[in-house]
Amino acid sequence: xxxxxxxxxxxxxxxxxxxxxxxxxxxxxxxxxxxxxxxxxxxxxxxxxxxxxxxxxxxxxxxxxxxxxxxxxxxxxxxxxxxxxxxxxxxxxxxxxxxxxxxxxxxxxxxxxxxxxxxxxxxxxxxxxxxxxxxxxxxxxxxxxxxxxxxxxxxxxxxxxxxxxxxxxxxxxxxxxxxxxxxxxxxxxxx
Amino acid sequence: xxxxxxxxxxxxxxxxxxxxxxxxxxxxxxxxxxxxxxxxxxxxxxxxxxxxxxxxxxxxxxxxxxxxxxxxxxxxxxxxxxxxxxxxxxxxxxxxxxxxxxxxxxxxxxxxxxxxxxxxxxxxxxxxxxxxxxxxxxxxxxxxxxxxxxxxxxxxxxxxxxxxxxxxxxxxxxxxxxxxxxxxxxxxxxxxxxxxxxxxxxxxxxxxxxxxxxxxxxxxxxxxxxxxxxxxxxxxxxxxxxxxxxxxxxxxxxxxxxxxxxxxxxxxxxxxxxxxxxxxxxxxxxxxxxxxxxxxxxxxxxxxxxx
Numbered sequence: 001x002x003x004x005x006x007x008x009x010x011x012x013x014x015x016x017x018x019x020x021x022x023x024x025x026x027x028x029x030x031x032x033x034x035x036x037x038x039x040x041x042x043x044x045x046x047x048x049x050x051x052x053x054x055x056x057x058x059x060x061x062x063x064x065x066x067x068x069x070x071x072x073x074x075x076x077x078x079x080x081x082x083x084x085x086x087x088x089x090x091x092x093x094x095x096x097x098x099x100x101x102x103x104x105x106x107x108x109x110x111x112x113x114x115x116x117x118x119x120x121x122x123x124x125x126x127x128x129x130x131x132x133x134x135x136x137x138x139x140x141x142x143x144x145x146x147x148x149x150x151x152x153x154x155x156x157x158x159x160x161x162x163x164x165x166x167x168x169x170x171x172x173x174x175x176x177x178x179x180x181x182x183x184x185x186x187x188x189x190x191x
Numbered sequence: 192x193x194x195x196x197x198x199x200x201x202x203x204x205x206x207x208x209x210x211x212x213x214x215x216x217x218x219x220x221x222x223x224x225x226x227x228x229x230x231x232x233x234x235x236x237x238x239x240x241x242x243x244x245x246x247x248x249x250x251x252x253x254x255x256x257x258x259x260x261x262x263x264x265x266x267x268x269x270x271x272x273x274x275x276x277x278x279x280x281x282x283x284x285x286x287x288x289x290x291x292x293x294x295x296x297x298x299x300x301x302x303x304x305x306x307x308x309x310x311x312x313x314x315x316x317x318x319x320x321x322x323x324x325x326x327x328x329x330x331x332x333x334x335x336x337x338x339x340x341x342x343x344x345x346x347x348x349x350x351x352x353x354x355x356x357x358x359x360x361x362x363x364x365x366x367x368x369x370x371x372x373x374x375x376x377x378x379x380x381x382x383x384x385x386x387x388x389x390x391x392x393x394x395x396x397x398x399x400x401x402x403x404x405x406x407x408x409x410x411x412x413x414x415x416x417x418x419x420x421x422x423x424x425x426x427x428x429x430x431x432x433x434x435x436x437x438x439x440x441x442x443x444x445x446x447x448x449x450x451x452x453x454x455x456x457x458x459x460x461x462x463x464x465x466x467x468x469x470x471x472x473x474x475x476x477x478x479x480x481x482x483x484x485x486x487x488x489x490x491x492x493x494x495x496x497x498x
Contacts, residue, residue, distance in 0.1 A: 018355035019330040022373055029376035049333045052305055149329065149374075150274035151304020170304045 003041030003061050010188055013047040023047070027147055034143050039064075039136055046184045053169040054148045055181035060162050064132040067091065069098075069124045073116075081107075081119040089114065094129050102127060140164065193217065193234040193416075195260030195291055196243070200252025202229045211246055215239045218416040220261055221293075221436050232260050232291055234416055257291025258396050261416065261440040264292045265321040269308065269328075271298030279372055280327050282379040283352070286388040287325070287395060293439050295321065295480075302341060305334045310341045317479040322442045323348045323366075323398040325391060330354035330373040339364060348398035352391060366401070367394040402442050409490040412472040413463070413498045415440045418486060421469070422447060425461040426454065444473065444487040451477040451484050458484055465498045472498065 011027070013020040023045065031037045041061040047054050069075060072095055073086035086092055092114075099108045099118060107119040118124055137159055144157070144166045152168035156178065165185075167178055198208055202224060212219050212233050221232040235243055247254040266284040268275040275298070284294040297318065301309050318324050326342055328335045328351060335353045339362070342349045348366035354373025362368050371387045379388060419438045423429060426449070429437050434448040447458055455477075459470030469475065469486070472494050478485035491497055 013331075016331050016333070016355075018332070018373075022330040022354050022375070026374060026376045033376070049305070049331050052333075146273055149304070149331075149334075150270060150272050151307065153304075170306055 003059065005038045005061065006040055006043060008042040008044070010043070011045040011047075012184070012188065013049065016047070016049055019047070019049070023147075030143050030146050034139050036136075036139060036143055039140075044185050044188045046181055046188070048180075051169070051177060052152075053167065053173075053177050053181065054152050055168075055178075055185070056144060056147070056164075056166040057182075057185040058164050060136075060164065063162075064136060066128045067130040067132055069095065069127045069129055072129050075123070075125060077123075078117060081117055081121075082123060084116045084118070084124070086114045086116070091129050098127050098129055099124060192237045194237050194240060195257045196233055196235055196240075197255045197257040197260070197291055198229075198231040198233065198243075198247060198252055199255070200229060200247070200250050202227050204250055205229045205231065207250065208233075208243070208246060208252075211243060215242070218420060220416070220419075220440060223435065232257060234261065259287060259392070259399065260291030261442075262292045262322040262399055263320075263439055263441050263446070264294050264395055265297050265318050265324040266294050267297045267299065267302075267318065267324055267326050269299055269302035274374070275327065278375050278377060279379055279384075282384075282388060283325060283327060283372070283391055287392060290392050290395075292395070293436060299341070302338075305337050308338055308341060310344075313479065315344050319346050320441070320446070320479055320485060321347060322402060323350065323395055325350045325352060325395065326365075327372065328353040332357065336361060348401060350391065350394045350398060352387075366398045369394050399442065406443060406490075409492050410497060411443060411488040411490055412494045412496065413488060415442070415445045415488065417463075418461075418469060418473070418488065419445055421461050421463060422458060426457050428454070428457075444485065446478055446480065447484040447486060448481075449484060450482050452482070455484055458486065463498050467498060 011020045011024050039061055040058050042059040044057045069084065072088065072091045073084040076083050086095065099116065103118055103120050109117045111117060141157065148168040152170050154173050155168045156173055158165040167173065167181060169177060208231060209219055212235060215236055217233055217235040219231060219233050223230040244254060264287050266280055268280045280296060284296050287294040299310055299314055324345060324347055326349060328338060332355045343364045349364065350367050350369060351362055351365045352369045352372040354371065356370050357368055359368060369387065369390045371383065379385060419440060422438060429447065429449060432448045437448050439446045455475050459468065459475040461469045473486050473488045476485050
């Protein structure tokens, strides 16, 4: 499904208008800090402070394909192997690890800070350097835990393919509470 | 009367300022050197201010009033986790510090949530050693009201801060409530946010004034800065304390940052010019903060004289 970044962002907290407005800011700040805004299409937050519980439902924008060697650097065939020139060093550590695992340490050389040479006939073109999907989900979980009020230590999360549901409460989580939150999200989505 | 002021300037020739303060009969409370800059926190006799102002001008320094100087204020957050720190707790603590107070940040062990929040005896006693306390609460009306029991047993003035607009009547156990602070995830930089910090400092000022007023009804036998001077002279080991502020002043005493077991006799034995020792006019006891020494000066009604 095609979505704009945060095209829908709703926060509902019955009886706590100020809290709702402030939590909007907090969520924006935290998502911005962790660089997640572009990856989330729709976000619904529902808080019942009397019970109390804190619930978030969100839709993820598009799927991120795994990052391959050819995506992180320029790959050229060189004498006796392949040479990779990396511009963005963000994935350098991962790249070296993957090359070491595949070709062995003795067959990977680093003549310069951003240049790697692989001594092999096999092209490393299709090797997976980083699984962005997993990284994104880890960051997302981190963000949700940061967003939820700290006292809400009992948490449950459901990570789907293109959506996620997060629930945090102070007391033991009861199925009725989760069902109630999900029902509220149903209403918010239809509205 | 002594005026609390803060001098900011270069390290070069700053000893002229400290010498002048000594000559005028004022007190140097704190000296902070940050590379080539220096910040001096002082109490200066009101009528001698023009002399200090002239010297400050000559040294190209800056002299500001520091209304909270000589006091210690606790800034309490429900925990020390990322949810409550660094914003806004550090902003509040830093802002209070800039106005001259010594601010201590305290994260409660079990201060989180609505139903399970609690504070133990040790935390209560530790906070009670300060002159005033600022509690940083969140954005929900219901939670702020529910957390009242955390500060109900404190004997010092409590300033509660939170997000929503609430009435003074909602806080029978607090000295004042400052709104528009609450939980935020960014630094306080907007004019409204800085304004709220100003409100906290103003509230702290009023709280300290109320403590001063109640002390003035039964004055202390001597003033805390005077005790500080005498301890500095007669317990020279205090100069080797690694704390940035080896002697912290309170309105009704002071905290001396030396191990209690080794030094409490030396501290109790320091002698004033009038012939009395500190042990006779003050209680010297172990502080709840590390193993420091806490001094509480007795009021005139107990000793029968003023030195």
